[in-house]
Amino acid sequence: IKCEAHMQIKKVGVIGAGQMGNGIAHVLSLGGYHVILNDIDKNTLEKASQNIKNNLERQVNSKKISTAESNAALKLIDYTVSLEDFNEVDLVIEAATENEPIKQKILNSLLPHIQPHTILTSNTSSISITRLASCTDRPEKFMGFHFMNPVPVMQLVELIKGIATDQETYDSCLQVVEKLGKTAASAEDFPAFIVNRVLMPMINEAVYALYEGVGSVEAIDTSMKLGANHPMGPLELADFIGLDTCLAIMNVLHDGLADTKYRPCPLMTKYVEAGWLGRKTKRGFYDYTGEKPIPSR
Ligand code: 3HC
Helix, strand or coil, X not given: CCCCCCCCCCEEEEECCCHHHHHHHHHHHHCXXXXXXXXXXXXXXXXXXXXXXXXXXHHHHCCCCCHHHHHHHHHCEEEEXXXXXXXXXXXXXXXXXXXXXXXXXXXXXXXXXXXXXXEEEECCCCCCHHHHHHCCCCHHHEEEEEECCCCCCCCEEEEEECCCCCHHHHHHHHHHHHHCCCEEEXXXXXXXXXXXXXXXXXXXXXXXXXXXXXXCHHHHHHHHHHHCCCCCCHHHHHHHHCHHHHHHHHHHHHHHHCCHHHCCCHHHHHHHHXXXXXXXXXXXXXXXXXXXXXXXX
């Protein structure tokens, strides 16, 4: 018999309206949840609203959803610069920048505005859930809720329990994932969880292959696309994720597991130091200033 004791989630607050946050608001609204999307920056909220409209339209055009579903979803999202508007949410998904002090500061300023039953989660790709939970008043109601990019397309959500997370909290989050039509994978709270524990060392190894001259950007990406059936080559994917994010995750693995096999490739560090962060800065392993990306090396 399935236990139905866990709470019904109706209203969800999302913090951070960047690439991940707007994708999360998009899929939650399509799943029928009332969403409050928060960001400190008004312009980011305006851009997010436009992105959500555009991405819903893509799905209407490719007949994945109907116009009525898209319109209904848009009506379910409210935008706000104030965390005071989180006073009625049942679940919070924090998707701010991948920086631990910033995340802790946001969680602290959020606590006075939420109800005792509210579940707190973070979309962090690698920061310790147990450590984030410990700076809140409810570690048993805190866990990792990790979406993949691009959120409306990727099927997986990683659910990560901290050491104190209770089963009811986990079950409530699992129910949300199921309602979104996505698939959950459960990960323990160790550095970078599952997806990034496996994916980032592969990307890092591809950068080493480039650094050591084993192959060109094009040869490395073609090899993995056609030789291992990956939808994107590892260098193209690194540019898509952002080289700063890839480097930050490698450092979390290196520091957290204290094993030299996670040593970030010096070439990746150099690109980040140069501000060549991938697609978002129009230069990474490819140059994105023209019509088609061209290998930059
Ligand atoms: N919103 C809605 N729809 C979108 C979208 C978005 N943001 N982005 C793409 N799509 C849709 C397109 O409209 C298209 O739909 P259609 O097939 O119905 O026409 C479909 O997705 C495929 O897109 P494209 O035709 O533009 O391009 P591709 O076929 O190359 O697919 C991709 C793009 C889905 C991004 C594919 O290249 C891919 O799967 N890449 C790998 C992505 C990946 O590995 N992500 C995980 C990164 S790791 C991570 O996120 C963890 C983090 O912590 C770092």
